[in-house]
Amino acid sequence: MALDSSWFTEPVEATGTAFSLKLGEKLHEEQTPYQKIEIFRTETFGYLMSIDGCTMVSTRDNFLYHEMMSHVALNSHPDPQNVVVVGGGDCGTLREVLKHPEVRKATQVEIDERVTRLAEQYFPELCTANNDPRATLFFGDGIQWMKDAAPGSIDLIIIDSTDPVGPAEGLFGKKFYLDCLKALKPNGMLVQQSESPLLHLPLISEMHQTMRVAGFAQTHLFTFPQPLYPSGWWSGSIACKSAGALAERLDASAVQALDAQYYNAAIHRGAFALPNYVAKALA
Amino acid sequence: MALDSSWFTEPVEATGTAFSLKLGEKLHEEQTPYQKIEIFRTETFGYLMSIDGCTMVSTRDNFLYHEMMSHVALNSHPDPQNVVVVGGGDCGTLREVLKHPEVRKATQVEIDERVTRLAEQYFPELCTANNDPRATLFFGDGIQWMKDAAPGSIDLIIIDSTDPVGPAEGLFGKKFYLDCLKALKPNGMLVQQSESPLLHLPLISEMHQTMRVAGFAQTHLFTFPQPLYPSGWWSGSIACKSAGALAERLDASAVQALDAQYYNAAIHRGAFALPNYVAKALA
Numbered sequence: 132m133a134l135d136s137s138w139f140t141e142p143v144e145a146t147g148t149a150f151s152l153k154l155g156e157k158l159h160e161e162q163t164p165y166q167k168i169e170i171f172r173t174e175t176f177g178y179l180m181s182i183d184g185c186t187m188v189s190t191r192d193n194f195l196y197h198e199m200m201s202h203v204a205l206n207s208h209p210d211p212q213n214v215v216v217v218g219g220g221d222c223g224t225l226r227e228v229l230k231h232p233e234v235r236k237a238t239q240v241e242i243d244e245r246v247t248r249l250a251e252q253y254f255p256e257l258c259t260a261n262n263d264p265r266a267t268l269f270f271g272d273g274i275q276w277m278k279d280a281a282p283g284s285i286d287l288i289i290i291d292s293t294d295p296v297g298p299a300e301g302l303f304g305k306k307f308y309l310d311c312l313k314a315l316k317p318n319g320m321l322v323q324q325s326e327s328p329l330l331h332l333p334l335i336s337e338m339h340q341t342m343r344v345a346g347f348a349q350t351h352l353f354t355f356p357q358p359l360y361p362s363g364w365w366s367g368s369i370a371c372k373s374a375g376a377l378a379e380r381l382d383a384s385a386v387q388a389l390d391a392q393y394y395n396a397a398i399h400r401g402a403f404a405l406p407n408y409v410a411k412a413l414a
Numbered sequence: 415m416a417l418d419s420s421w422f423t424e425p426v427e428a429t430g431t432a433f434s435l436k437l438g439e440k441l442h443e444e445q446t447p448y449q450k451i452e453i454f455r456t457e458t459f460g461y462l463m464s465i466d467g468c469t470m471v472s473t474r475d476n477f478l479y480h481e482m483m484s485h486v487a488l489n490s491h492p493d494p495q496n497v498v499v500v501g502g503g504d505c506g507t508l509r510e511v512l513k514h515p516e517v518r519k520a521t522q523v524e525i526d527e528r529v530t531r532l533a534e535q536y537f538p539e540l541c542t543a544n545n546d547p548r549a550t551l552f553f554g555d556g557i558q559w560m561k562d563a564a565p566g567s568i569d570l571i572i573i574d575s576t577d578p579v580g581p582a583e584g585l586f587g588k589k590f591y592l593d594c595l596k597a598l599k600p601n602g603m604l605v606q607q608s609e610s611p612l613l614h615l616p617l618i619s620e621m622h623q624t625m626r627v628a629g630f631a632q633t634h635l636f637t638f639p640q641p642l643y644p645s646g647w648w649s650g651s652i653a654c655k656s657a658g659a660l661a662e663r664l665d666a667s668a669v670q671a672l673d674a675q676y677y678n679a680a681i682h683r684g685a686f687a688l689p690n691y692v693a694k695a696l697a
Contacts, residue, residue, distance in 0.1 A: 134417040134425060134432060142417060142434070147458030148641070149417060151425070151432035175430030192612060329475060329641055356639065356647035358431070358612055363646010364639035393689040401684025406676040 139171055139179060141186050143361050146330045150186065150361065152176050158253070165243045165298055170253050176359075178253045180221065182246075182293060186359045188221050190254065196324075196365065197257070198394040199355040200291055201227035203402060204322035204369055205234070206386070207351075209378045211286040212236065215314075217273035217302065219291035220246030223257035228289070229265060230389050237266050240277075242298060244270040274301045280314035288315065290323035295334065303338060308345035308370070318376045321347070325368040327361055328354050332412050338368060339413060348374040352413060353402035355393070422454055422462060424469050426644050429613045433469065433644065435459050441536070448526045448581055453536050459642075461536045463504065465529075465576060469642045471504050471537065479607075479648065480540070481677040482638040483574055484510035486685060487605035487652055488517070489669070490634075492661045494569040495519065498597075500556035500585065502574035503529030506540035511572070512548060513672050520549050525581060527553040557584045563597035571598065573606035578617065586621060591628035591653070601659045604630070608651040610644055611637050615695050621651060622696060631657040635696060636685035638676070 134140055134151055142149040155172035171179045177190020188196075201224050205211050212235045216224050220241035228237045241247055247268065251258045260266060269276065277288075288311050292299040301307055302323070311321050321342075325335050339350040347370035357365035371377055381396040405413070417423055417434055425432040438455035454462045460473020471479075484507050488494050495518045499507050503524035511520045524530055530551065534541045543549060552559065560571075571594050575582040584590055585606070594604050604625075608618050622633040630653035640648035654660055664679040688696070 133419050133421075134423050134434070138417075138425070138432060140417050140432075140434075142421070142436075144436070147436035147456060149421060149423070149432075149434035149436075151417070151423075151434065153425075153427070153430035153432075173430060329639070354639075356612070356637075356645070358645040358647060362639070362641040364641060392691045395687070395690055397684075397687035398689060401680075401687035404678070404680035404684035406681060407678055408675045 139173065139181065139186070141181070141184060146361055148330070148361050150359070152179060152189070159249065161245065163243050163245045168245060168249060170249060180249065180253065183297065185294065187293070188223065188254065189359050192358050193221070193223055193257070194392045195355055196357050197223035197227050198391045199353070199402065200224050200289060200322065200324060200367055202389060202391065202394045203353055203367060203399055204287055204289065204320060205231050206380045206399060207369060207377050208287050208320050209318060209376070209380070213285050214238070214287045214289065215240060215285050216289045216291055217277070218293070218299070219289065221250040221254055221257050222247060222261055223254070224289055224291045225266060226257055226260040229260040229263045235265060238269060239267070240269050240271065240273045242270070242272055274307055274310070277307060277310040277314055280310070282313050283316050285314045286316055286319055288319070288321040290321065292324065294326070303341070305341050305345045308342055308347070312346050312372060315372045317373055319372045320376065321370045323368050325352065325366045327364055328366050328406065328409050329362045329364055332409065335366060335368065336412050342368070342370040347371060349377065351377060351403065352405060352409065355402055422456065422464065422469070424464070424467060429644055431613070431644050433642070435462060435472070442532065444528065446526050446528045451528060451532060453532060463532065463536065466580065468577065470576070471506065472642050473537065475641050476504070476506050476540065477675045478638055479640050480506035480510050481674045482636070482685065483507050483572060483605065483607060483650055485672060485674065485677045486636055486650060486682055487570055487572065487603060488514050489663045489682060490652060490660050491570050491603050492601060492659070492663070496568050497521070497570045497572065498523060498568050499572045499574055500560070501576070501582070502572065504533040504537055504540050505530060505544055506537070507572055507574045508549060509540055509543040512543040512546045518548060521552060522550070523552050523554065523556045523559045525553070525555055557590055560590060560593040560597055563593070565596050566599050568597045569599055569602055571602070571604040573604065575607065577609070586624070588624050588628045591625055591630070595629050595655060598655045600656055602655045603659065604653045606651050608635065608649045610647055611649050611689065611692050612645045612647055615692065618649060618651065619695050625651070625653040630654060632660065634660060634686065635688060635692065638685055
C-alpha cells in the first residue's frame with residue numbers, strides 16, 4: 132500500500148526502512164544557513180520537527196530520548212558540576228540536565244539558533260529551563276567551541292546531534308574526540324547518541340573504536356526505545372577519560388526527584404544490558 | 415514525501431503511525447479461510463510475511479520477538495515441562511521453547527496451517543525444531559483447544575498471536591483466560607504478546623485487569639525492541655496462576671546454551687524494568 136502526502140515519511144534508503152506519522156498540517160518551513168527545518172502538527176504525536184527531511188523531535192515521544200541522553204550519564208558520573216550539551220537545540224536535554232541539583236553550570240552549544248527559536252514556539256515545555264541561572268545558550272559551532280574550551284574544565288559532554296552525515300559528521304571523528312578529551316576533567320565523561328543497535332551496529336562499533344583510539348579509557352553502550360527514529364530502538368555511548376570512572380549514583384530520592392516519565396533506577400541498570408550479538412560486535 | 419509501491423507499508427490509522435520496508439518483490443499471496451498471507455523479499459530485512467496487511471515476521475529481526483516470547487517466561491517458571499504455544503504458526507517460538515532441555519512436551523496450536531507451510535518454505539531456519547520428538551504441531555482453533563485441554567496439565571501457555579482484532583480477539587478475553595487457568599497446573603503461567611508500551615498502554619492495562627479478574631494471582635509486564643511492529647517497542651505479559659510463582663532461573667551455563675542472539679540474563683532482568691509512566695498506569 133502506498134502512502135500519500137497526508138503522512139510525514141522519512142524513508143532511509145541505506146537501511147531500507149521508513150517511519151511515517153499521520154499529519155496534520157505543515158505549520159512552518161524554513162531553510163537556515165545550516166539545514167531545512169519543518170514543523171508539522173501530527174494526528175497522534177503532537178508537533179513534529181524535521182530537519183532535512185529527518186524526524187528530529189515529537190511532542191509525544193521525546194521524553195525517551197531526552198531522559199536517556201541526560202540522566203544515564205549524569206548518574207554514571209561521580210560529581211557532574213559543569214555540563215556541556217553539544218547540539219540539543221530543542222533544549223529538551225538541557226531541561227533534563229538542569230533537574231540535577233549537583234549541576235552548577237550547563238552550556239548548550241547549538242549551531243543553528245533557529246532550532247531553539249522554533250522549539251520555544253512549538254515545544255515550549257522543553258524550554259522551561261532556558262532561563263535557569265545555571266544555563267547558558269550559546270549559538271555557534273560545537274567543534275570550534277570544544278577546540279577553544281579551557282583544558283580540564285568540563286565534567287560531562289553530552290553530544291545530542293543529528294546523524295553522522297552532513298553538519299554533524301565532525302562530531303563523530305577522532306579530532307573532535309581529542310578536543311573533548313582535552314576539555315574534560317580527569318574523571319570526565321562524554322555521552323553521545325549512537326544510532327540504532329539493529330541498523331547501525333558497524334557504525335557503533337567504529338565509533339567506540341575511534342573513541343578508544345582518541346584516548347578514552349572505556350566506552351559503554353546503553354539502549355532505549357525511540358519510536359521516532361529508524362527501527363524504534365536507539366542507543367547512547369558513554370566514553371570515560373579514566374578507567375573505572377563509571378559510577379552508579381542511583382539514590383532513590385534523587386532519582387525520584389528527577390520526575391522522569393521513562394527513567395528510573397531499574398531502567399538505568401537495564402539499559403546497559405547488551406544483547407548477545409551487540410556485545411559480540413563490540414568485544 | 416510520499417511512498418510508492420516499491421515499499422511495503424503498514425499504516426496503522428488508530429495510532430497514526432506507519433512502518434515501511436523497501437521491497438524487493440512479492441513472492442506469494444493467498445487468501446486462506448482465515449486471512450490473507452503475503453510473502454515479500456525486502457531489500458534489507460530478508461523475507462517478510464504479512465497477514466491482512468500487517469507485518470508479522472521478517473528474517474532479520476524475528477529473533478527479538480521469538481527469544482523474548484519464550485525464554486523470559488520459561489526462565490521465570492520453576493520447572494516448565496509441558497508447554498503450549500497458541501498461534502505462533504511461523505514456528506520461531508516453538509524452536510526457542512525446544513532449546514530448553516527441561517521442556518518435555520511442546521504443542522503448537524495454530525489455526526492456519528498455511529502460515530506454517532509458508533514458514534517452512536520462506537523461513538526454514540525457524541522450523542528446524544518441528545521434527546523434534548517433543549514437538550506436536552496441531553492445526554485448529556486455540557480457543558476450542560484450550561476449552562478441551564485436560565485440567566491442571568500445562569506448565570506454560572505462550573500466546574503468540576496477531577493483534578487483538580479479527581481472529582485473535584478471543585485470545586484476549588476473560589473466557590479464554592478462564593480456560594487457560596483451568597488447563598494450567600497450580601504453579602502454571604501464561605505469557606502473551608501485549609503490544610506497544612507507547613501506543614497501546616490502555617490495552618495493556620485492560621489486559622492485565624482482565625487476567626486478574628479471570629483469577630490470575632499476578633501479572634508482570636516486560637518490554638523489548640521489535641522494529642517490525644508499530645513504534646518498534648513491544649511487550650509481553652506474564653500471568654501467574656499462583657502468587658509468588660515467578661522464579662528467576664538464570665543459571666549461566668543454561669542461559670549460554672540457549673545460543674540466543676538477543677536474550678541473556680542481564681536482558682532478562684532489564685526487560686522487567688518498567689518506565690515510570692507504565693508502572694503508574696498498571697498500578
